[in-house]
Amino acid sequence: MDESLTQNQRVAVEALEGAQRAGVALSDYAKAKGLEVRPVYDAIAALRRRGTLPRPERAPQREKKKRKSKFVAVRVTSSSLPVPEVSRAVRSGLVCRLVCAPGWAIECGEWPAPSWVSAVISGRGDAAP
Secondary structure (H helix, E strand, O other), X not given: OOOOOOHHHHHHHHHHHHXXXXXXXXXXXXXXXXXXXXXXXXXXXXXXXXXXXXXXXOOOOOOOOOXXXXXXXXXXXXXXXXXXXXXXXXXXXXXXXXXXXXXXXXXXXXXXXXXXXXXHHOOOOOOOO
């Protein structure tokens, strides 16, 4: 073992080697030996940054499953669309404006219920405020 290592670094390297031999996680091995886990990881990281220890090989990344997000991207921009009469009526307060297609928008004087917005966006004809 490298003589230039501090006592904490030697303990960390021994724990790393012991965990590898035993085939267990370093944190589990350190806990079983009565070592504080954070200093062990910190010492290992410092030795890897210094080049004394090799960096671990990364496992090949598994292909991510495509999941349909429950969230919808929102982009806030200034609008060049003409301001309809509804907006003028509530000009003094906040307005929730949903632009759903070119040429039409839904404006509300307060935030609508999420279930209502979902029903409108999905095209259900039973959407009621």
